[in-house]
Amino acid sequence: MPKAKVPAKPLSKKATVAAMLADKPTSVAQIAEKLGISKQAAYSLISDCKRDGLVIVGSLHEGSMHYTLKAPRKPAKAARSFGARVQSLPAA
Numbered sequence: 001m002p003k004a005k006v007p008a009k010p011l012s013k014k015a016t017v018a019a020m021l022a023d024k025p026t027s028v029a030q031i032a033e034k035l036g037i038s039k040q041a042a043y044s045l046i047s048d049c050k051r052d053g054l055v056i057v058g059s060l061h062e063g064s065m066h067y068t069l070k071a072p073r074k075p076a077k078a079a080r081s082f083g084a085r086v087q088s089l090p091a092a
Contacts, residue, residue, distance in 0.1 A: 017045045025066035
């Protein structure tokens with residue numbers, strides 16, 4: 001007897017917002033329309049994504065802000081000079 005397929009669990013609203021922002025620059029109105037929520041709720045979801053550590057940047061496009069995900073920066077390596085580690089100067 002074949003096993004019944006379990007339907008895939010739908011993405012949470014926050015995960016849907018993250019996916020939309022990763023795909024292309026997206027306006028708050030587009031997020032609100034896709035999820036069937038208010039613009040204020042869409043702004044709140046963007047803030048939640050930021051609090052979770054996603055780097056979200058906005059740019060003005062066609063008169064409205066469009067947000068997108070930005071790849072996080074890699075941590076800077078220690079500065080080196082001629083192979084020796086650079087240290088701060090002693091306090092005077």
